[in-house]
Amino acid sequence: MQENLRIFTGSSNPKLAKEICDKLNAKLGNITLSRFKSGEIYVNYEESIRNCDVFLVQSLSHPINELFVELLVMIDAAKRASARTINIIVPYYGYARQERKSAPREPISAKMVADVLTTVGANRVITIDLHAPAIQGFFNIPVDHLTALDLICDYLKSQDIPNPVIVSPDAGRASTAEKLANHMDTPFAIMIKKRPAHNESVITHVIGDVEGRTPIIIEDLIDTGTTIVKVVEGLKERGANDAIVCATHGLFSVDALKRLDHPNIQQIIVTDSISLAEERPACLHVLSVAPMLATATRIITEGGSIATLFKDAGM
Numbered sequence: 001m002q003e004n005l006r007i008f009t010g011s012s013n014p015k016l017a018k019e020i021c022d023k024l025n026a027k028l029g030n031i032t033l034s035r036f037k038s039g040e041i042y043v044n045y046e047e048s049i050r051n052c053d054v055f056l057v058q059s060l061s062h063p064i065n066e067l068f069v070e071l072l073v074m075i076d077a078a079k080r081a082s083a084r085t086i087n088i089i090v091p092y093y094g095y096a097r098q099e100r101k102s103a104p105r106e107p108i109s110a111k112m113v114a115d116v117l118t119t120v121g122a123n124r125v126i127t128i129d130l131h132a133p134a135i136q137g138f139f140n141i142p143v144d145h146l147t148a149l150d151l152i153c154d155y156l157k158s159q160d161i162p163n164p165v166i167v168s169p170d171a172g173r174a175s176t177a178e179k180l181a182n183h184m185d186t187p188f189a190i191m192i193k194k195r196p197a198h199n200e201s202v203i204t205h206v207i208g209d210v211e212g213r214t215p216i217i218i219e220d221l222i223d224t225g226t227t228i229v230k231v232v233e234g235l236k237e238r239g240a241n242d243a244i245v246c247a248t249h250g251l252f253s254v255d256a257l258k259r260l261d262h263p264n265i266q267q268i269i270v271t272d273s274i275s276l277a278e279e280r281p282a283c284l285h286v287l288s289v290a291p292m293l294a295t296a297t298r299i300i301t302e303g304g305s306i307a308t309l310f311k312d313a314g315m
Helices: 015-024 066-082 109-120 133-138 148-157 172-184 226-237 290-302
Strands: 003-009 031-035 041-044 052-056 084-091 124-128 144-148 164-168 188-194 201-209 214-222 243-250 265-271 284-287
Touching: 003 290, 015 052, 015 084, 015 172, 015 226, 031 066, 041 066, 052 066, 066 084, 066 109, 084 290, 109 133, 124 290, 144 214, 144 290, 148 172, 148 243, 148 265, 148 284, 164 172, 172 188, 172 214, 188 226, 214 226, 226 243, 226 265
Parallel strands: 003 052, 052 084, 084 124, 124 144, 164 188, 164 214, 214 243, 243 265, 265 284
Antiparallel strands: 031 041, 188 201
16 A cells, blocks of 8 residues: 555544555554543544545544544644645544525534535545435535445345335435346335424335335435334335345434334344444344445545446446
8 A cells, every 4th residue: 555645543433444454454543532621632643644645534423523523633633743635534424414404594514514624624535325415515625425335235135135125215315226226126116204303204105016025225324213113114004025224324323223123124234334332133234334445545545436436337
C-alpha cells in the first residue's frame, strides 16, 4: 500500500477499522481518544501524519451526537497536524433521515452535518447506502457512495430461497428492490404505508403478488423494528410465507432485537457498518463491508474507478 497512507478509528466501530487494515495489509494508526471530566473530547495522534493521506473510520450511530463531535475533533486534529488529505469513512451517515423538510420550521439536518464536516476540514467522504442518495449533493467535496446490495444479493443467492419475492417496504425503496429483483431474477412488490409519527407506520396497500411466496424485505436501515414488524404482519395477512429481512445498517434502537424476534421472521441480514453486540439472536446474520471499504480505500489512494466495485455501475 501507499507509504503515506494512515488509517485511524474513532470509538464507533474499531473492529471494522481493524478488518479494513487487515485487508490492506496496513497497520491501524495509534490515536488517543479520551474525555475530560466535563465530557469534552480529547484527541491526539500518536504518530506523525504530516503530508499523509489520512482515513478516519467513524459510523454516526448511537450515541450519534457524541460520535459526531468526536469525528469533528479528529478531523480538526488531523488538519492541524498537516495531513495532506483527510478522508472520512462513514459507513453509516447519521441524520440522513432528515434530508428534506416535510413540515414548516423543520431543519434539514443531513445538510447541516455535511456543511460542518466540510468546514472542519474533511476532503472526501466514503459512505454506504445513504437513506437518500441525493445527500451526496449536500457536499462540495467528493463523495464515494458505496452500496451493500451486491453483498446482500450474493448471500441471498447462496441460501436457495424457495419462491422468493423482493419487497420494498415503501415507495422510497422501490428502486433498490427492483435492482435486487433483477439480479436475483425474481418478482418484486411494493408496500404503501403512511406514517402518523416518527418510527411508526401503517400499511395501507400492497402492490404485487406475495401469496405463497417468501418475501425478502429490503431496507437501508432498521431502527426500532416497528415498521418491519408491521410490514411482515401485513405480508402474512396477504398469504405470504415467513419473511427474510435485509438492511445495510442495523441500528437496533431500544428493544428492536426483541421486537424482531418474531415468529414470522425467519432471518435478518445486516452488515457490520454499525458495531453490534457479540450476543445476537440466532436469526441475525451479519455480512462484512470491510473488503469493500478496503478496496475503495485502495482505489482512492492508487487510482481507478469506484464503479468497478459493483455489478451495476449505476448503483
